[in-house]
Amino acid sequence: MVGRLIMNILLENEGKNGYTAGDSVRGQVILKLLEDTRVLGLHLLAHGGAFASFTGKSGGESVECLNEKITLLETSTGETHMFTAGSHKLHFHFQLPDGSLVSSFSGKYGKVWYELNAVLERPLVPAYCVHRELRVTSRIDVNSPPLLIPEEQSKEKMVGCWLCTAGQISLSAKIGRKGYCNGEAIPIYAEIENGSSRLVVPKAAIFQIQSFIVHGKMKTHKQILARVRGNHIASGSTETWNGKILKIPPVTPTIIDCDIIRVQYTLAVYIHIPGARKLMVELPLVIGTVPFNGFLYRNLSSSSQFTVDMSWLALTLPEQPEAPPNYADIASEEELAGTTTLYTDQSDLTEGLHFLSFNVIQEFRFQPPPPYTEVDPYPENHPE
Numbered sequence: 001m002v003g004r005l006i007m008n009i010l011l012e013n014e015g016k017n018g019y020t021a022g023d024s025v026r027g028q029v030i031l032k033l034l035e036d037t038r039v040l041g042l043h044l045l046a047h048g049g050a051f052a053s054f055t056g057k058s059g060g061e062s063v064e065c066l067n068e069k070i071t072l073l074e075t076s077t078g079e080t081h082m083f084t085a086g087s088h089k090l091h092f093h094f095q096l097p098d099g100s101l102v103s104s105f106s107g108k109y110g111k112v113w114y115e116l117n118a119v120l121e122r123p124l125v126p127a128y129c130v131h132r133e134l135r136v137t138s139r140i141d142v143n144s145p146p147l148l149i150p151e152e153q154s155k156e157k158m159v160g161c162w163l164c165t166a167g168q169i170s171l172s173a174k175i176g177r178k179g180y181c182n183g184e185a186i187p188i189y190a191e192i193e194n195g196s197s198r199l200v201v202p203k204a205a206i207f208q209i210q211s212f213i214v215h216g217k218m219k220t221h222k223q224i225l226a227r228v229r230g231n232h233i234a235s236g237s238t239e240t241w242n243g244k245i246l247k248i249p250p251v252t253p254t255i256i257d258c259d260i261i262r263v264q265y266t267l268a269v270y271i272h273i274p275g276a277r278k279l280m281v282e283l284p285l286v287i288g289t290v291p292f293n294g295f296l297y298r299n300l301s302s303s304s305q306f307t308v309d310m311s312w313l314a315l316t317l318p319e320q321p322e323a324p325p326n327y328a329d330i331a332s333e334e335e336l337a338g339t340t341t342l343y344t345d346q347s348d349l350t351e352g353l354h355f356l357s358f359n360v361i362q363e364f365r366f367q368p369p370p371p372y373t374e375v376d377p378y379p380e381n382h383p384e
Helices: 310-316 333-342 346-353 357-364
Strands: 005-011 024-033 037-039 041-052 061-074 081-083 086-095 110-121 128-133 151-159 167-175 179-181 185-194 201-214 217-229 238-247 261-272 279-288
Touching: 005 110, 005 128, 024 041, 024 110, 041 086, 041 201, 061 086, 061 110, 110 261, 151 279, 167 261, 167 279, 185 201, 185 261, 201 238, 217 238
Parallel strands: 179 279
Antiparallel strands: 005 024, 024 086, 037 081, 041 061, 041 110, 110 128, 151 167, 167 185, 185 238, 201 217, 201 261, 261 279
16 A cells, blocks of 8 residues: 555456466456545556576576556546546456467576566656566467377396396386376386395386576476385385376476476386485376376377387286186187188288277277086097
8 A cells, every 4th residue: 555545456367277378368456545546547567477597686597478568547648537535446358479378487596477567657656566476377288199198118227236146126117198287196007026135115206307597507406296105025026006196286387488497397216225226217297287188099090190019908907817718728629720710910900990909909808718618519539
């Protein structure tokens, strides 16, 4: 409050994640006056950008992202507008520019900020200004094809002081897609084999990597956001993660479209090894804002662009189905030979049916074994 004046900015349509490029921004500038007041003009400034500095003082680097001026009240030269004592509401409406607006962010060596400034001009006194944060979030659709591709890595490590006591630890980890949103749970699939003589512990964590570029020099800041751990694995044992869950906490979406600030994410799956460096694989993540719609393969034409690793199907099931008995054990050699012509090359089968090989395997994966009977169907083959 200055003298007998109070001014506020109210946003009417601010979403949960703020605004994005191309959105309309609607609101009001509210004036509360205890006496009649003469006004020369009232303007709304929408501006913001990115700023990075390694010292926290001047001398950093900045990039402008938004600069808009909206006039709410303007008078002719030498004239004023009289506001009577009381409350006054001046509505405003403007559209954010199309294209890319970097998400709001505050980090170790910099920030991306946006704000609205309401400027009230009066005769014979300095302009009165109030500020209001304008939250902006980039639109990143995790359903775009590049973000639906699975990520997978494997590593091995020899552990031991002497050759005779050294053993190998192997780690293979995979996630079903690259793009996720805040609040989503990431199912992690992993296989760990402990061939060393030590007791090891598998863990997973989501890391945020902040990168800041100032006058051609870069500094990074890496921090852990969430983690999960598995059971201890004894020497000579293995462990399988068949969809172990790690939930994404509320974080800033991925930022890669700013010249001086970047925010990226990785999912690290690693093995804690006493007395040795950890064995780690890192799978890149993109944190988006448009949620996953649940369809990895929306149509055959788009899904045919990707290669499906058939060996991974085993890890998508909580339990392995029991193998059926050998068909040769319950059928004669003549019948077995007669059925071999029914099986063709898998590529020919999928081409003829116009289905993905993934769908064909899922169709026949759980076929039951032939019915069991204790009555010999071929009694003539036994000696009397």
